[in-house]
Amino acid sequence: MTLKNALKDWTPPRLLRAVSAWRGKGNRYSGEFRHWKDAAANSKGYDADAILQRALQAALAVRRGEAAFERDSVPFAKPEFNWPVSAALFMSAARHKGELDVLDFGGSLGSTYFQHLPLLESLHQVAWTVIEQAHFVATGRSHFQDERLWFCESIGECLRIHQPKVALLSSSIQYLPEPFAVLAEIADAGIETLIIDRTPFSAKESHAILVQHVPAWVYEASYPLWVFGEQSFLDEMSRRWRLTSLHESSEGSAVSASGFSFSYKGMLFEARK
Numbered sequence: 610m611t612l613k614n615a616l617k618d619w620t621p622p623r624l625l626r627a628v629s630a631w632r633g634k635g636n637r638y639s640g641e642f643r644h645w646k647d648a649a650a651n652s653k654g655y656d657a658d659a660i661l662q663r664a665l666q667a668a669l670a671v672r673r674g675e676a677a678f679e680r681d682s683v684p685f686a687k688p689e690f691n692w693p694v695s696a697a698l699f700m701s702a703a704r705h706k707g708e709l710d711v712l713d714f715g716g717s718l719g720s721t722y723f724q725h726l727p728l729l730e731s732l733h734q735v736a737w738t739v740i741e742q743a744h745f746v747a748t749g750r751s752h753f754q755d756e757r758l759w760f761c762e763s764i765g766e767c768l769r770i771h772q773p774k775v776a777l778l779s780s781s782i783q784y785l786p787e788p789f790a791v792l793a794e795i796a797d798a799g800i801e802t803l804i805i806d807r808t809p810f811s812a813k814e815s816h817a818i819l820v821q822h823v824p825a826w827v828y829e830a831s832y833p834l835w836v837f838g839e840q841s842f843l844d845e846m847s848r849r850w851r852l853t854s855l856h857e858s859s860e861g862s863a864v865s866a867s868g869f870s871f872s873y874k875g876m877l878f879e880a881r882k
Contacts, residue, residue, distance in 0.1 A: 638865035640819040645786045648818045648833035655823075655830035661744055668718040668753065678724035681780070682717070688727065693856045694777070694804055695728055697877050701775045701802050707733030712764065712773035712800065714740045714791070715781025718749050719758050738767045764794050776800045780807035783834045789845065796849045796880070803850060806875035807858045810839040819865055836871045843876075850878035 642648040667679035676684035702709040716739035738759040749760035761767040776795045782788045822831040860873035
């Protein structure tokens with residue numbers, strides 16, 4: 610089996626930049642669009658069940674020890690830790706006597722949790738709640754939920770079970786039609802630390818809406834995404850959050866078909882008292 614065929618068997622149309630970087634055949638981006646609905650009308654969408662099944666197979670491979678971790682349903686052979694994210698998690702745990710309580714918005718079947726489990730096991734107590742679509746939640750509960758890892762369909766449902774101190778949004782907020790509404794809900798939840806990672810930002814003043822096209826050899830899919838104007842995003846966030854760190858994400862930079870350039874970055878915020 611060729612590398613191309615092997616990866617195609619594993620890879621869903623969900624956030625595929627890691628695989629694209631390996632092959633040099635990255636996702637394409639078209640637009641800009643004035644409204645989210647216009648970008649959606651110019652997108653093909655994706656097979657939600659196919660995404661789930663590929664994500665499940667990758668996560669099960671990790672649990673069986675056949676892969677060190679998975680990201681975007683792509684299995685990786687060697688351990689790899691996201692150190693800015695890890696630092697923020699452990700800073701929160703240090704404040705709370707070794708206890709870590711995380712709300713992981715759009716966290717698939719626990720990708721980041723399992724990726725960093727070798728580190729998390731050193732903590733006194735971990736509660737990690739993934740917020741996902743209903744079919745992901747049902748699968749997560751069936752295959753992976755335990756006393757530390759939980760799955761919920763909404764932030765409100767999570768708050769009825771736990772009181773998370775950290776919110777993690779890794780490669781998720783750019784795919785939401787109304788991202789700032791979700792950020793406001795997170796701020797209202799009493800979160801102390803907000804981690805935004807693997808998210809596209811540009812030097813433009815305004816936010817842009819593009820369509821992301823997955824390479825055909827991977828999967829036939831396309832969907833809208835936000836590229837946030839970095840300074841405008843920070844200005845909006847500064848009302849309720851204090852920026853403590855900014856870093857480049859592994860996805861690097863991209864250029865749309867029209868020449869619009871942007872970069873994937875991560876940001877760490879602390880709630881304003």
